[in-house]
Amino acid sequence: MAPGTRIVSLGHYQPARVVTNAELESLVETNDEWIRSRVGIETRRIAGPDETVDEMAAQAAEKALAASGLGANEIDLVLVATCTGLDRSPSMSARVAARLGLSAPALLDINVACAGFTHALAVADHSIRAQSATNALVIAAEKMSDVTDWTDRNTCVLVGDGAGAAVVTASDKAQIGPVHWGSVPQMSTAVRIEVGRAADGTPDRTAPICFAQDGQTVYRWATTQLPAIARRACERGGVAPEDLAAVVFHQANLRIIEPLAARLGAVNAVVARDVVESGNTSAASIPLAFSKLVERGEIPSGAPVLLFGFGGNLSYAGQVVRCP
Structure with missing residues (x-):
């Protein structure tokens, strides 16, 4: 290997x-x-x-x-x-x-x-x-x-x-740390992209496919459960939160990103806030925000960065990587 x-x-x-x-x-x-x-x-x-x-x-x-x-x-x-x-x-x-x-x-x-x-x-x-x-x-x-x-x-x-x-x-040297990932399947419908439903609950194939979410459920889960999960991703990567040069969370909502960074303890890290100018771009948000930070020279090459995605399915996955 x-x-x-x-x-x-x-x-x-x-x-x-x-x-x-x-x-x-x-x-x-x-x-x-x-x-x-x-x-x-x-x-x-x-x-x-x-x-x-x-x-x-x-x-x-x-x-x-x-x-x-x-x-x-x-x-x-x-x-x-x-x-x-x-x-x-x-x-x-x-x-x-x-x-x-x-x-x-x-x-x-x-x-x-x-x-x-x-x-x-x-x-x-x-x-x-x-x-x-x-x-x-x-x-x-x-x-x-x-x-x-x-x-x-x-x-x-x-x-x-x-x-x-x-x-x-x-x-020759691992610069992508072990992933820490998982989900909460019982709460997976809190964020969804699906066809509309008829009165009996069956799919209405004539209805458009739409994004919907239970915002308060997602907010409570993200702000209370995710700090410990993000810390576990740091532990797996062998980096303490205070030693991170940057943190790139899924750009869901600034009211989730900022408390999550604070509760993680990433006190010295640049925190990606691309959601302010780009909105929530779902899966694209992490590489989009990370690429912009690197392009602007805000993270030194070789510095540790936590990438942490969360949301739909109430799935999560995070790893510490070294900045290219």
């Missing part, structure tokens, strides 16, 4: 259209102060009608691949984390591989909603260390605007679209 793996490079992509809180006031009963005070979001990026999940994924992946120094023919594993791919087949990973001109990679889509990227990163780490792959593209891309009810003020103010990607390769 390979001794370890590392993230070589990152890339991200966001649509051009910026939607402000003021613009949402014309759609639902809301206002800028209400949105900022409850979730901390000021703007979000929304994809155009013809801008697809795989197109955004490929844009982010191209940037990560270009920064890695590897050729497209050297990628032998493509993992795409998404919960907003509307087609069942071909997979998003197949569509992205075709867009990038890859030759014969193994392909896998991973749907763990908001924790998708950290799950996919763990799968890439395991695959390379087991010598089932050599170089992996790990991508998360979401078009949340496709599954949003724009008349529901509790959810439409949250969402954004975008993608982030990482190139992962073998390393």
